[in-house]
Amino acid sequence: MVNTAWAVQILRTARATHVLLRGAYGRYLAVTGNEAPPGHKGFYVAQENFDDPEDVYVEWWTAAGKSGSVLLLHGTAGGLRALRANGRYRRWHTGVSVEAVNFSRVTSMMEWDVQVIPLLVERPPYQLRPPSAAILWHEDCGEEVEISVIRADNYGSTEGEGCCWIDMRFHGRSLTELGNELANRLGNSVEFENMTLCVQAGALARPTPLLTDLPLRDDPVFIVMFMVDTPGHNALRFPDLAAE
Secondary structure, three states, X not given: OOOOOOEEEEEXXXXXXXXXXXXXXXXXXXXXXXXXXXXXXXXXXXXXXXXXXXXXXXXXXXXXXXXXXXXXXEOOOOOOEEEEOOOOOOOOOOOOEEEEOEOOEOOHHHEEOOOOOOEEOOOOOOEOOOOOOOOOOOOOOOOEEEEEEEEOOOOOOOOOOOOOOEEEEEEOOOHHHHHHHHHHHHOOOOOHHHEEEEEOOOOOOOOEEOOEOOOOOOOOEEEEEEEOOOXXXXXXXXXXXXXX
């Protein structure tokens, strides 16, 4: 599925150069102070919005691993932690977490491969749930989600005259149904196929093309709408999901 990898984004600040790890829904992998779930080691990591340039929780740095792999590190020498996979022996523990690391003893579960995924000008096919697939709602997740949408101008800006956020309540998580509803609101014979929706997960986040159904969480979603065949849309780049 499209949300099993992170895109690497470089962040240069007055303090240092870091990497940000951006997921399929535009949110950034962030360290928390909460313990990891049962069966996972260390501390919990979450996917969060990026609104503040001083938000150190989303900032990572790298060190060389073995055989071309990298370690993804957070913190300082006094409290250094590494991003790690789980489930070496219990395969159903698929979440990631952060754990204190000592460079004299680095487990292979802390080593990550970096792959260059080609970028495309053409939008790849959507990866959607089958229409008949049952949605397994989380106990604390409502079926409605609050969505804020803004239509970018022809040059991809959301700060031009006439650009404004529109708030709506949307039932379900279907990308196709969301696109059709937005097209109906626009009118003027606009079709979903004539637009690309991007998630804007925070004021400082990069717009991330929405290529699959919305996540099963009910926190607000901010979406930027780009119209096909405009300079703004032509500047978008999409991951080659078929790349090996």
